[in-house]
Amino acid sequence: MIAVIMLLLLAAASSAQDWIRTGTGLGVERVRLAASDFKPSTPDANNVNLLKTFNDTLWNDLDNAGIFDLVSKSFYPLQVPGQPSEVNFSAWNSPPPNTSMLAFGNLGAAAGKVTVQGWLYDVKNEKSPQVLGKQYTDNATTDAVRVIAHRFADEIIFRLGGGVPGIAESKIYFVSERTGHKEIWMMDYDGANQQQITHLGSISLSPRISPDGSRLAFSSIDKGGWEIMMYSFDLNRMVSFPRFGGMNLSPSWSPEGKIAFSSSRNSYPNIFVVDASGGNLKRLTTGQGPDVSPTWNRKTGSQIAFVSGRTGLPQIYTMEADGTNLQRVTDQGYAVSPNWSPNGQFLTFSWERKYGPGEPGSNDLYLMDIASKQWVQLTHDAGRNDFPCWSPDGRHIVFQSHRSGSDQIWTMLADGTNVKQLTFKGGNTQPNWSWK
């Protein structure tokens, strides 16, 4: 009796599923994607502007994603589709475009509102081509259209990128001195919409956004010295945070919302941890240090990497979140600004591998696999590069570079390619990418 039931269960289980059989060595290539310009769907004079913003933003987002091989628009057929019925499969899935995916759609403004319809088609699969079909409605402004383009791009990246959410709506926080004081600023991930957050009129450094994006911790100098400050995006103002005395620098959020920072309240700069409210202060490192720039393992929250000068020149160390199992990961030179990747696998940091007089070292960004301690150099022959920070999807790194002659914020793919400058005005430093 039991055997019969088991057999029935097994039969039910096996019939309810599909099998995929695949493997490695089948050519891991980027998805070949074509993104045709969206077409106007209403006779509105506003459409031209909105369409230009939309098409440019969508193209940039897909191009920046790092997982697509975007087919140049010059290869596209003359007749681009605006509706699913207008898709001519053979014109897209064979050379010259020879694309496997096609993003297309239409945009129409009417009476102050804009409606966008977007599709993603697998044009090599004529039987069931649709991967995605979306419709968005918002006010007919360029800002709203930009957001719609970001959302649609993120949907495409999410589907084709193996379930990793896109970063088109993420933000970057940074320090800018364009007002004459070093204040905290924020911008979209592509450098658009730059706006000032703090107006303290002193020096504010190392902004770090909380995992939920509601609070921003940074260090700032005032009458009492360097202290950790907190800005709330819910209240849009500074909120109080305890003062610890001594010099308090470089806060860092754990995924659970704890804050690690460097404090010299016990005479030497050591790493401390507090709750998000500022309570429950705990010291993690001892000795003369100086220990600064802690960063949490963003996946597990159980490890902290930091910079210590205990053996002379600053080096990167890792330890468990309770201060045990201290390990040095860099073996020479001058290594600072560690940042842990979202998947917990890699550390990126700024390293001058040969440091000292007569050593023509340059300050470059490196990436290290924590488990194997293997590293790879990301920037080459391009001025001083510092303060790398991972994007939430783990595919990009934002950093500060002096390659253009002044300190500016740049991004690149995490393999060092596709380098792009985001800021141009004044001096901009210490970028920090939001968690989502």
Added chain:
Amino acid sequence: MAAIVNFDIYSEHSQLRRPLAWSLGLHLTFATFVVLYAVFIPGFGRNSWGTGGTGDAMGATLVSAVPLPANPTETTNVLATESKGLAKSEPTVQEKEPEAIPIPDKNTKTKLKPAPIKSATQRKPQPEPSESNQIPYGEGGPVSGPYTMTAGGAKGGFGFTGSGGDFGSQFGWYVQAVQRKVTENWLKYEVDPRIAEAKRVYVTFDIARDGHPSNVEIEQSSGVPSLDQSAVRALRRIDTFGPLPPDYSGSKVSVEFWFDYKR
């Protein structure tokens, strides 16, 4: 004087005879003992080095990794060599050593050697050395992206033999995303470096509606434990493949994934 010396030597001689006899006798006895011991005492002749003895059974547990200390020297970047790129190393140019010029000596007459006859046939045609597939250190292709860090080897056509439903033909893009993601998360350096080539490992797992992989199992081992481990770990490293296509009606998809390892 000479007589005294002679006497001395003579007397020394007579004194040594007894101890010498003793010494010889004892040495012989000892040698005999050693021979007899070797012949008669059991266990002496058996070569038991390195065997575990006849005691209890020993259990050995396979560990996935040995926690090695940090490399004290500059780490060579193995990433640069994991992928064999298209670049071919230049053949080394054999440079001729300059002929030694004899320092002229005024006493010796220099003999004029007859100039060697140069002929076109002197050089024998060498067979073209066969092209090696090997790429020397640091001369491979571009470094593979760090978030892939794997560099899949050969490229081939994409195909999968589906059985059961038509998931593969309907949602090819999802299958490709799965394939890409697993390959990206497969860290080849976890495999024992002594292994140059191994049989295919087949791993099966399920993808739930939300894209989460589960029931990771080795269907067919490669026979190399570290390779099997690395394949399972690749899947353990993945949180999600992204939700299954909304048009798909099933609750989960089963995947059979193979890993081809070649150093």
